[in-house]
Amino acid sequence: GAVVSQHPSWVxxxxxxxxxxxxxxxxxxxxxxxWYRQFPKQSxxxxxxxxxxxxxxxxxxxxxxxxxxxxxxxTLSTLTVTSAHPEDxxxxxxxxxxxxxxxxxxxxxxxxxxxxVL
Amino acid sequence: SQKIEQNSEALNIQEGKTATxxxxxxxxxxxxxxxxxxxxxxxxxxxxxxxxxxxxxRKERLKVTFDTTLKQSLFHITASxxxxxxTYLCALGGMDSSYKLIFGSGTRLLVRP
Numbered sequence: 001g002a003v004v005s006q007h008p009s010w011v012x013x014x015x016x017x018x019x020x021x022x023x024x025x026x027x028x029x030x031x032x033x034x035w036y037r038q039f040p041k042q043s044x045x046x047x048x049x050x051x052x053x054x055x056x057x058x059x060x061x062x063x064x065x066x067x068x069x070x071x072x073x074x075t076l077s078t079l080t081v082t083s084a085h086p087e088d089x090x091x092x093x094x095x096x097x098x099x100x101x102x103x104x105x106x107x108x109x110x111x112x113x114x115x116x117v118l
Numbered sequence: 119s120q121k122i123e124q125n126s127e128a129l130n131i132q133e134g135k136t137a138t139x140x141x142x143x144x145x146x147x148x149x150x151x152x153x154x155x156x157x158x159x160x161x162x163x164x165x166x167x168x169x170x171x172x173x174x175x176r177k178e179r180l181k182v183t184f185d186t187t188l189k190q191s192l193f194h195i196t197a198s199x200x201x202x203x204x205t206y207l208c209a210l211g212g213m214d215s216s217y218k219l220i221f222g223s224g225t226r227l228l229v230r231p
Binding site for chain 2: 041
C-alpha cells in the first residue's frame with residue numbers, strides 16, 4: 001500500500017525560530033501533496049496544495065511567507081514554519097495524491113507532526 | 119456560507135450494534151465524498167469513496183450512502199467492535215479541478231465491549 005512518512009513526528013522550538021517538516025511518499029510518486037493543520041478536536045484545515053516543480057497554492061488566510069512550501073521532487077515536500085510563535089503550535093499533517101497509483105481520488109496521509117512553540 | 123457538519127458529540131454504542139454517522143453539507147457541489155478514520159495523534163486513514171452518481175457503497179462491515187438532494191452522507195459500521203472506536207471524518211472533493219478535500223470536524227465513535 002501507499003505509505004507517507006513525516007519527519008519529525010514531534011518538535012518543540014523556541015518562539016522566533018524556524019522549523020522544517022518533511023513529507024515523503026515512500027513507494028509511489030506523488031504529483032500533488034497537501035498540507036493541513038489540525039487543532040485539538042477540530043477538523044483538518046487545508047493550508048496549501050503543492051505540485052512538484054511549481055509554486056504552492058495557498059488557501060485563503062494562510063500566509064505564504066510564514067509557511068514556506070517546497071515540493072522539490074515527486075516524493076518529497078517540505079513545510080517550513082518561519083519565525084514560529086506559540087499560536088503556530090498545532091498538528092501538521094501532509095497527504096500525497098497520485099491518481100495513477102490507485103486510480104481513485106484518494107489521498108494518503110502522513111502520521112502528522114506535533115509542533116509546540118514555547 | 120459553506121459548511122460541513124458532523125455530529126460534534128461522541129457516539130457511544132454497544133459492541134455488536136450498528137453505528138451510523140452523519141455528514142451534512144451546504145453550499146458545496148462535491149463530485150465525490152470520502153470517509154476517513156483518525157486515531158488520536160495519527161493521520162487520517164482512507165476508508166471509502168462514493169461518487170455523486172452512486173447511492174451506496176459497501177466494503178466489508180462498512181456502508182456509505184450519498185444523497186445529493188439532501189446533501190447528506192450516512193456512514194454505517196455493522197457488527198461494531200471496540201477496535202472501531204476512533205474519530206471518523208467525512209471529506210468533500212471534486213469541487214474544482216484540483217484534488218483537494220474539505221473535511222468535516224469528525225465524529226468520535228466509542229464502542230463499548
